[in-house]
Amino acid sequence: MAEVVPIDTVSINDAADPRLRDYVDLRDVQLRKLLEAERGVFIAEGEKVVRRALESGHRARSFLMAPRWLETLADVLEGTDAPVYVMPESEIESVTGFHVHRGALASLYRAPVPTVAEVLDRARRIVVAEDLMDHTNVGAVFRSVAALGFDAVILSPRCADPLYRRAIKVSMGSVFWLPYARVDDWYAFPELLREHGWTSLAMTLSEDARDLRELAGTPDLGEKVALMVGAEGHGLSPHWSRSADVRVTIPMAADIDSLNVAAATAVACWALGG
C-alpha cells in the first residue's frame, strides 16, 4: 500500500524538494531527456495512462497528485509501495511548469528494453523507424502499429524516446506493451534483417519504388516483413533505402510532397495486412 505524503507547500517554493525532482520542468524536452535517461525513469500523465503503465507491469517510483485524485486511483495505489506526494494543483503546476489537466502524475522505472534479436524472433510484421525526431510521430506510429496488427517496432539509434510523456500519450499507452528495441549498429541493420530471414520494404518517394497498391496485392511478400519508414522531412536515408529488398511508395495525388510519416505508416500497415 502506497504511503500518502502531503507535501508542505512552503518548502516547495524553493523548488528544490528532493522528493519532487523527477517532476520538474516537464515541458523542457532537453532537460527531461537527460534527466529521465540518467535516473532510469519516465513520467506517466493522467489517470488512464498511470493506470495502464502499472497494469503493463511498470514499477512506480513515486506519484504526484492533487488530493481529489487519491480516491479515483485508490485501487491502483493499494498495489504499490511507492510514496504518493499530494499537493494543491497550483503547486503542482509550479513544479512541473504546466497545468496537469488529467490529474495524477507518476514516475516509473524503465524496464529493460529487449534486444533486437529477441524482438525479431517473436515477430513476423514489424515497423522499423529511422530517426523520427518528433515524439508525436513516434507515439502515433506505435498506436497505428498496435491497432493494425503489426507485432513490434524497431528504432534507429537517433529515434525519439517512446517513453517520453508526449509519445506515451499519443500512443494511447501502446508503448507500454508493444515490443520494441533499439538498433545499435544502424549501418549493418538491413543486412541483419536479411540474415534473420526478413523481407525489408523501404517506404520512399524514389522513382524506382513500386506502388504500394500493386505490392499489397502480391501474394507472397515473405513470412516476415519489415516496413522501414524514415525521418520527417528527409525520409529514409539512402543507405537504408538502397539496402532494402523492395522500395515502395504511396503515390501522391496532388500538389503535395508526401504524407506525414505516421499517416504513411498507418496506410502501409493497413495495405500490407496485420
Next chain:
Amino acid sequence: MAEVVPIDTVSINDAADPRLRDYVDLRDVQLRKLLEAERGVFIAEGEKVVRRALESGHRARSFLMAPRWLETLADVLEGTDAPVYVMPESEIESVTGFHVHRGALASLYRAPVPTVAEVLDRARRIVVAEDLMDHTNVGAVFRSVAALGFDAVILSPRCADPLYRRAIKVSMGSVFWLPYARVDDWYAFPELLREHGWTSLAMTLSEDARDLRELAGTPDLGEKVALMVGAEGHGLSPHWSRSADVRVTIPMAADIDSLNVAAATAVACWALGG
C-alpha cells in the same frame, strides 16, 4: 512592391504598436481564435508557408520579419503592396510570445469560404469532419485528403479552424488550395448529402459497422462518396452515424480502442481510392 518599415524597437516595448497587433501572443489559442475571426485574417509562419499562402491567391495585410529574411523573400514582396515590418528576432519574439524558427510571418486576409453546395457540386470524394477540436488533427486530415486524391473537406460547425497557424503547418499548406466549406445546419447535413446524390460512409466503432476491407472491395459504392469522421475521443455523434448510408469500421487488432482520427482518415481514403 511592399514597403519595408523598420520598426523602432523602443516603441515596441509598450507592446501596443498598432501595426503589430495582428501578431501578438501567437500561442494563446483562445485569444487568437477571437482576434483572427474578428479581423478576418490568419497568420502564415515560415518562408515556405508564407510563399504558399500568397501563391494560392491570399492577399497579405502585412509582414513581420527579421532583416535577414528580406532578401530570401524579395520575389514575393515585390508582388504585394502590404507593409513589411522589420525588427530584430528577439523583438519579434517579445511580440509573438515565441521564437519564430522559420523566419517570416505574414498576416493575410481570409478569402470567402465557398458554400457547402458549391463544394459538393465540384467534388466526388470528400471527407466530412465532425467536431475535430485539435488543430494538428485538422491539418493532418487536410494533408492526407489532398495527398490521397480526395477532392474536398466539409467541416461541422464546431470543427477547429483550418487556417489556424498550427493547422496550416501540419497540412503542409494544403488548407490554402484544397476546397472546404463549413456546414451551418449540422443536424440536417446527412439528409442534404442524400438529396445531392451522395453515398455517406460513417467511420465508427459500432457493432453493426461493416469492415472497411470488405467495403473497399465493393465495386459500386456510388459515384459520389462522403467519408464522415468524428471527434477525438468520442467519435461521430449518434445522429450522424445513424443517418449515414453505411457504417464502416477499421477492425482493431489489439488492446487498443481506436486509431487516431487522422490515421483512420488516411487509411480510409487509401482504401476507398481517390
